[in-house]
Amino acid sequence: MSVEQLSPHELQSSGRYDGVLRYYELAKRAEWQVRDLPWGDVSPIPETRGGAEKQARRRDVWRSVITQQLQADAFAVEMAAQLFQLAPHHEAKLYYSTMVQDESRHTEAWLKLAEEAGGTAERDPHLDRLARMFLDLDTLEEKVFLMQVFFERLIIPRFRLIARSSRGTVLEDLCNRLTIDDGIHHGAGMAYERVLLEDADPKTKKQLIKVAQQMLPIFVEHALWRPPARARIATAMHARDTQRLREDLDEGVKLASSLGLDVSELSLPV
C-alpha cells in the first residue's frame, strides 16, 4: 500500500511509532560484535598483586560479578524474545528484533568472559525470582514498564561502577558497551510505553503501579545481594550501596510519573 492510499487517521497513527523507529535506527548504528572486544590484548579481569590466597579471593569476587551479569543477560534474552512476540506494531517489532540480538550478544560476551575468568560462581536467587516475575507478567504494557522503563535504567549505574573498578580490561570494555546498549533499550521502552499508555484506561495504569510495587522489594534484595565471595566487601559498602539504590529508585519513580502514572501510592522499600 502506498502512502497516498492511507487515510489521514492511518497516516497519523503510523507516525505515532516514529519514536520507537528512531531507536531501531540507533540500535543498528550502535551494533557491535563480540570479536570487537580486546580479547588477548588486555587482561580479561583486573589482576591483583599479592599472595596466592589474596589473588584467588579477588578472582572469586570478579567471577561472581560476571556470573550475576551473565544471569541478568540470559534472562534478558528471554524477555526480549517475549517483547518481540507480543508487540503488535511493525515499528516496535523491528526495534525488538535488534534487542533480541543485543541481549544474545551480551550473553555470548559474558559466557566467554566467565570462561577466561575461571568459570561461573553462585547464582543470585533474587534475580531468578525477578526474572520469573517479569516473564509471567500478563500484558505488554507491564513487561515494557518493568523491564525497559525500570530494570534496564536501574542497572546502567552498576555497569559504570564495574567499569570504574576494572580499568584497562575486557570487562571494562564490555561494561562501557552495555551502558550504551541498555541506554538504547531503556530509551526505546520509554518511547513505546508512552504511546501504549495514550489509549490505556485507568485500570491498566493502576495495574502498572501494582506490579512495580511487587517488583521493588525483590529488586532491592537483588541489588544488595552478595554471595559469600563478596560478603566482606558487602558489609563495608552497605551504607553507600543503600544510598545509591535509593537514588536509583527515586529516578525510577520520576520516570513512571513522567509517563503520566499516579505514583503517589508507590512506597519505596529502602
Ligand SMILES: [Fe+2]
Ligand atoms: Fe543486556
Ligand SMILES: [Fe+2]
Ligand atoms: Fe538490555
